[in-house]
Amino acid sequence: MSIDFQSLKVSGIKINYYFICKRKLWLFSKGITMENGNDRVLEGSVVHEESYRRENTKELLIDNLIRVDIINKDFVKEVKISSKMKEADKMQLLYYLYYLKQLGIDREGTINYVKEKKIENISLTHDSELLIEDTLKNIKKLLEEKYPPKVEKFPYCKKCSYFEYCYIREE
Ligand code: SF4
Numbered sequence: 261m262s263i264d265f266q267s268l269k270v271s272g273i274k275i276n277y278y279f280i281c282k283r284k285l286w287l288f289s290k291g292i293t294m295e296n297g298n299d300r301v302l303e304g305s306v307v308h309e310e311s312y313r314r315e316n317t318k319e320l321l322i323d324n325l326i327r328v329d330i331i332n333k334d335f336v337k338e339v340k341i342s343s344k345m346k347e348a349d350k351m352q353l354l355y356y357l358y359y360l361k362q363l364g365i366d367r368e369g370t371i372n373y374v375k376e377k378k379i380e381n382i383s384l385t386h387d388s389e390l391l392i393e394d395t396l397k398n399i400k401k402l403l404e405e406k407y408p409p410k411v412e413k414f415p416y417c418k419k420c421s422y423f424e425y426c427y428i429r430e431e
Pocket of ligand 1: 280283284411414418421422423426
């Protein structure tokens with residue numbers, strides 16, 4: 261490990277947001293929330309996932325920081341409604357595998373995409389460990405910035421809870 265993990269570790273949702281939108285991560289981390297949020301893709305699916313999890317899985321909160329859906333002697337399993345945010349989902353699970361490794365726990369990962377009835381296998385490799393470490397360093401740098409990153413136009417902006425905040429203020 262080439263980083264000071266204890267000082268850099270963050271929650272899984274921050275890793276997820278980093279790969280969805282850095283501005284969103286910055287706003288979320290500063291506690292800026294939108295009362296009439298419209299995060300249909302992200303928060304909406306989180307709500308569904310939460311209810312799915314309550315019914316079907318046992319969550320485990322580790323270090324009061326990361327929340328894994330299922331962990332057994334071989335796997336960490338994450339449940340997602342759809343694969344719309346595949347890259348962010350994958351990085352979040354890789355981060356969990358990395359985090360557990362720091363605690364001396366080695367596991368493989370799977371993501372269960374409920375809608376598509378698809379399971380993706382995820383393994384922590386040397387390269388993905390380096391990517392996680394770079395991501396943690398970049399998140400620290402990003403959150404030290406006084407102002408959020410500029411608005412980037414993503415296809416899912418309209419469904420993001422910060423849509424009005426981003427577009428009404430900056431366009
Ligand atoms: S509206 Fe778009 S640019 Fe603004 S935080 Fe959401 S995803 Fe990022």
